[in-house]
Amino acid sequence: xxxxxxxxxxxxxxxxxxxxxxxxxxxxxxxxxxxxxxxxxxxxxxxxxxxxxxxxxxxxxxxxxxxxxxxxxxxxxxxxxxxxxxxxxxxxxxxxxxxxxxxxxxxxxxxxxxxxxxxxxxxxxxxxxxxxxxxxxxxxxxxxxxxxxxxxxxxxxxxxxxxxxxxxxxxxxxxxxxxxxxxxxxxxxxxxxxxxxxxxxxxxxxxxxxxxxxxxxxxxxxxxxxxxxxxxxxxxxxxxxxxxxxxxxxxxxxxxxxxxxxxxxxxxxxxxxxxxxxx
Numbered sequence: 001x002x003x004x005x006x007x008x009x010x011x012x013x014x015x016x017x018x019x020x021x022x023x024x025x026x027x028x029x030x031x032x033x034x035x036x037x038x039x040x041x042x043x044x045x046x047x048x049x050x051x052x053x054x055x056x057x058x059x060x061x062x063x064x065x066x067x068x069x070x071x072x073x074x075x076x077x078x079x080x081x082x083x084x085x086x087x088x089x090x091x092x093x094x095x096x097x098x099x100x101x102x103x104x105x106x107x108x109x110x111x112x113x114x115x116x117x118x119x120x121x122x123x124x125x126x127x128x129x130x131x132x133x134x135x136x137x138x139x140x141x142x143x144x145x146x147x148x149x150x151x152x153x154x155x156x157x158x159x160x161x162x163x164x165x166x167x168x169x170x171x172x173x174x175x176x177x178x179x180x181x182x183x184x185x186x187x188x189x190x191x192x193x194x195x196x197x198x199x200x201x202x203x204x205x206x207x208x209x210x211x212x213x214x215x216x217x218x219x220x221x222x223x224x225x226x227x228x229x230x231x232x233x234x235x236x237x238x239x240x241x242x243x244x245x246x247x248x249x250x251x252x253x254x255x256x257x258x259x260x261x262x263x264x265x266x267x268x269x270x271x272x273x274x275x276x277x278x279x
Contacts, residue, residue: 023060024060024232025056025059027231028235030239031238031239032239033051033236034052034076034237034241035242036052036055036243037049037051037052037055037077037239037240037243038080038239038240038241038247039244039247041077041240041243042081042204042246042247043204043248043259043262044204044259044262044263045203045263046077046182046207046211047070047074047075047077047078047177047182047184047211047215048070048074048243048244049067049071049073049074050126050130050186050266050267050270051270053066053067053070054270054277056232057277061232063122063123064114064115064119064122064225064227065227065228067122067179067180067222068111068218068222068223068225068229069181069229069232070182070236071177071182071222071228072215073239074177074181074240075211075212075215075216076237076238076240076241076244077208077240077241077243078208078211078212079212079244080240080244080245081247082205082209082212083245084246084247084251085201085202085248085252087248088201088252090201090204091202091206091209092198092206095166095192095196095198096206098167098170099166099169099170099188099207100170100209100210100212100213102168102170102174103174103211103217104174104214105171105217106170106172106174107177107178107215108218108220108221109178110174110177110221111178111221111225112178112221113178113179114180114222114227123274123275125180126180127270127271127273127276127277129180129186130271130274131267131272131275133186133187133267134264134265134267134268138260138261138263139264162196165191165195166195169195170188172184172187173185173191173210173214174214174217177211177215178218178221181218181222184207185204185211186267188210188211189203189204189207192206201251201256204259205248208244208248
């Protein structure tokens with residue numbers, strides 16, 4: 001009887017060890033994650049969620065919580081990165097406002113969709129999405145040639161033709177921001193490249209500016225669902241502010257072509273890693 005009791009207690013203890021939650025990441029670790037995500041995100045015109053989420057899950061944060069918490073970093077990346085690009089006049093405020101107007105409305109729907117998916121499905125969907133958008137920015141000119149859209153109307157020639165596509169871009173970006181915990185830059189930058197005559201750096205700065213209100217809406221939606229870890233969000237946000245501003249200033253001295261190629265390479269690397277990650 002005694003041996004059976006001891007064996008039962010030993011089994012219970014082993015189960016407790018295997019199911020115990022990993023400790024929360026240290027603040028300095030989250031700040032480092034934020035700085036890395038902010039720098040790369042600012043250079044690519046994104047919120048850095050594509051970088052922060054895989055790093056947070058490796059640190060033991062659950063998939064859903066990583067998606068929600070990363071949006072705090074996205075807001076900080078957008079604000080600091082847009083400020084750096086604006087210093088060089090590389091932000092189209094009107095375009096950013098149009099994108100943000102619908103993005104803030106659809107972010108909550110994306111957050112609810114994320115809550116309905118399993119962690120494994122959410123991770124695979126994120127990886128597949130990154131791989132899908134990877135070639136759009138580097139192959140912009142080839143895509144425009146293929147669809148016969150090289151002779152586009154210049155921005156401002158027709159206000160309706162200018163604004164309507166931007167509202168559509170914002171709606172898609174907002175939903176994806178809420179779904180994947182990202183700023184939507186992975187869809188905003190490619191679609192701005194296709195739908196407007198903005199140069200690449202202005203598309204990056206505009207994307208960063210637009211993701212601030214969209215990210216705030218996403219944070220609030222995920223917070224209501226319990227998917228935001230505040231203890232991790234504060235150092236993450238601080239790190240992303242520093243990294244995003246540094247990345248934005250660095251971008252001002254780079255040529256556009258390497259930045260386009262870097263955007264595509266970053267998406268392929270992170271997408272493949274996320275897609276192939278074992279659940």
